[in-house]
Amino acid sequence: MAKKKDSDKASQNSDSNKQEKNETNDDDEPNFSDPEGYVDSITDEELLGDILKQKPKETDGVESVVVVDGVPQVGPERLEKLSSVISKIFRKVGPIVNEYYPKNENGLTKGYIFLEYSNPNDALEAVKLVNNHKLDKHHTFLVNLFTDFNKLELPLLHSSSSSFVLTRVSLTPFQTHWFTEISGSRVSTIQENGNSRYEAIPDEWEAPEPQPYKEQGNLHYHLLEPDAFDQYCLIIAKDSTVQIWLNSSPEPIKLEDRVRWSEAYVNWSPLGSYIATYHKKGLALWGGPTFQQIMRFTHIGVQFIDFSPLEKYLVTYSPQVDDPQGDQKKLIIWDVRTGLEKRDFSPxxxxxxxxxxxxxxxxxxxxxxxxxxxxxxxxxxxxxxxxxxxxxxxxxxxxxxxxxxxxxxxxxxxxxxxxxxxxxxxxxxxxxxxxxxxxxxxxxxxxxxxxxxxxxxxxxxxxxxxxxx
Structure with missing residues (x-):
């Protein structure tokens, strides 16, 4: 019996030693390091996409701020009256939480102001309703959302629950503005700390480089027709072919024949300089002897157009716009030569x-x-x-x-x-x-x-x- 007990003890001691060794091995930290030369092909967006979407943006907290340019430059004695007039205009849109009139070293306002509404929707409405508002013969308001300046280059932004700092805003190509701090009801100007990413912008305005001239052809070539024959247009419904004919005698002459040139119908401008074609995303103007494309206007669902008598401006109307949020513009006036939108209206x-x-x-x-x-x-x-x-x-x-x-x-x-x-x-x-x-x-x-x-x-x-x- 004694020998048997000794063997049992030896077996138990052996098992105990193995268990201690295993426990010792378990206490060692595992090595998760990548092998030498390993390249990770998974991006942070793929790995943490849902978390990165919640990352604060530089524009958080300033969606309710509008920048108004074209404001008269006045001294301290007229500032109260000016503020009263401007507040009366902009408060029609919604309540204004803060307003800031930057001044120069002589105490004169600089010609631009910052207004903060209580919510972003009011700020957006102010841009739609008050932009291009004519205050008097010499001053016309240009109103933009502060968040729109990220199209130029968004300034550094420091945000907190009670205040935000706007770091050197570029309002126009001609002027660069200093830091502006808005904290609660307190508005003040602070100095630049040298860390702005606008350091490369020169302090003095430099004239832009002239763009190369784009030949549009002779838009009035039809007036040189020796027999003063008119032109007319036909649309063939079978394959949406658009044809332009010269009403010559004894037989008309075909000048142009293009398949699916327009997705609806076509319109001539009042002086005959342009022919307009309709498309899903907007409108295109064509002209010259070869009917080359002169300009495009993006207006989804456009169905009606109208030129001004001298063809300087074009009105486009999209009556049936599927836009539940109401952001799509229905009635727009454009500059024909530049293609720029001048103003939109409510029908x-x-x-x-x-x-x-x-x-x-x-x-x-x-x-x-x-x-x-x-x-x-x-x-x-x-x-x-x-x-x-x-x-x-x-x-x-x-x-x-x-x-x-x-x-x-x-x-x-x-x-x-x-x-x-x-x-x-x-x-x-x-x-x-x-x-x-x-x-x-x-x-x-x-x-x-x-x-x-x-x-x-x-x-x-x-x-x-x-x-x-």
């Missing part, structure tokens, strides 16, 4: 096309809504005198083909006769009708606009209900 008003009607020299355009006439001026595209004219019962209007005179008519209302009025623009003064109008016999064949003649109850005589103002 509103009466359902007539064209929505805008232009003066003969492209200086003014106007629209009507219910009991309202609105006249705008170019190139600011702001409301003339910053107000619309209330005209109860206005039905239609038209511009003079040679002068900046606008004629509108008001329908008959009970015993008040219909009225035609001439209005001089931009003075808004009533213009006397030409002397020849007074000699026009007032009988039905001479009445082109207005309501029919009415019969009175007391007699069978006809009573005229048209008055020329």
């Amino acid at each position: 509103g008003g009466l359902n007539i096309w064209p929505i805008f009607r232009w003066s003969h020299d492209d200086k003014y355009f106007a629209r009507i809504s219910t009991d309202m006439l609105s006249v705008y001026e170019t190139p600011s595209f702001g409301l003339l005198d910053k107000k619309s004219i209330k005209i109860t019962g206005i039905r239609d209007f038209s511009w003079s083909p040679t002068d900046n005179v606008l004629a509108y008519w008001v329908a008959e209302d009970k015993d008040v006769p219909a009225r035609v009025t001439l209005l001089e623009i931009p003075s808004y003064t009533l213009k006397s009708p030409p002397p020849m109008w007074k000699n026009i016999p007032l009988d039905p064949p001479n009445i082109h606009r207005g309501t029919p003649l009415n019969k009175t109850k007391s007699s069978t005589a006809l009573k005229l209900v048209l008055e020329i103002a």
Whole structure:
């Protein structure tokens, strides 16, 4: 029995030694190092994509800030009045939390300001409604979201729960602005610390390099046609082929034949310089002897267009836009030569096309809504005198083909006769009708606009209900 017990003890001692060795090996830290020469092909975005999406952005906290350029430069004695006028304009959009008027060493405002709204939606609405607002003859507001400046090069941004620091903002190509700190209700200017990534920008403005001239061809070549033959366009529905013909004699001559040149129809400009083709993403203008592409305008779903008489501007309208968020613009005015958007409008008003009607020299355009006439001026595209004219019962209007005179008519209302009025623009003064109008016999064949003649109850005589103002 004793020998058996000794063997058991030896076996137990052996098992115990093995267990201790295993425990010792388990305590050693495992080596997860990559072997020498190993290259990791997995990016942080693939490995931690969901976490990186939550990483704070440089623009967090400034979505409600707008930058307003074109502000008058005034001294301390006029600053309170200026602030009151500007606040009245911008508070129509929403409540303003903070406002900051940078000043130079002489105490004069620098011509640009910072406004902070209570939420980003108000800031976005301010850009839409107040941009290009004409304050007076010499000052027109240019309003941008502060977050839009990341298109130039977003400045360094330090953000916290109670304050944020804007590090040297570039508002225009001509000026660079210093750090601005907005903390609660306190607004102050701090010095540059030398760590801005704008160190490479020169302090003095340098003229941009001229771009090479892009030949557009002779857009008026058709006027040199020796026999003054017109051109016309045909669209073949079978394969959407667009053909342009010269209406020559004895047989027309085909000038151009392109398959699927337009996805809808085509329009000629009023002077014949351009032909417009419609596409899903917008509009294209073509011209010259070979009908080369001159300009493109991105406006998804565009269905209607209208040129100004001198072809300086183009109006595009997309009435059926599938845009639940309401960000898609429906009515836009463009500069034809540069392709730049000048201003967008809400269609509103009466359902007539064209929505805008232009003066003969492209200086003014106007629209009507219910009991309202609105006249705008170019190139600011702001409301003339910053107000619309209330005209109860206005039905239609038209511009003079040679002068900046606008004629509108008001329908008959009970015993008040219909009225035609001439209005001089931009003075808004009533213009006397030409002397020849007074000699026009007032009988039905001479009445082109207005309501029919009415019969009175007391007699069978006809009573005229048209008055020329």
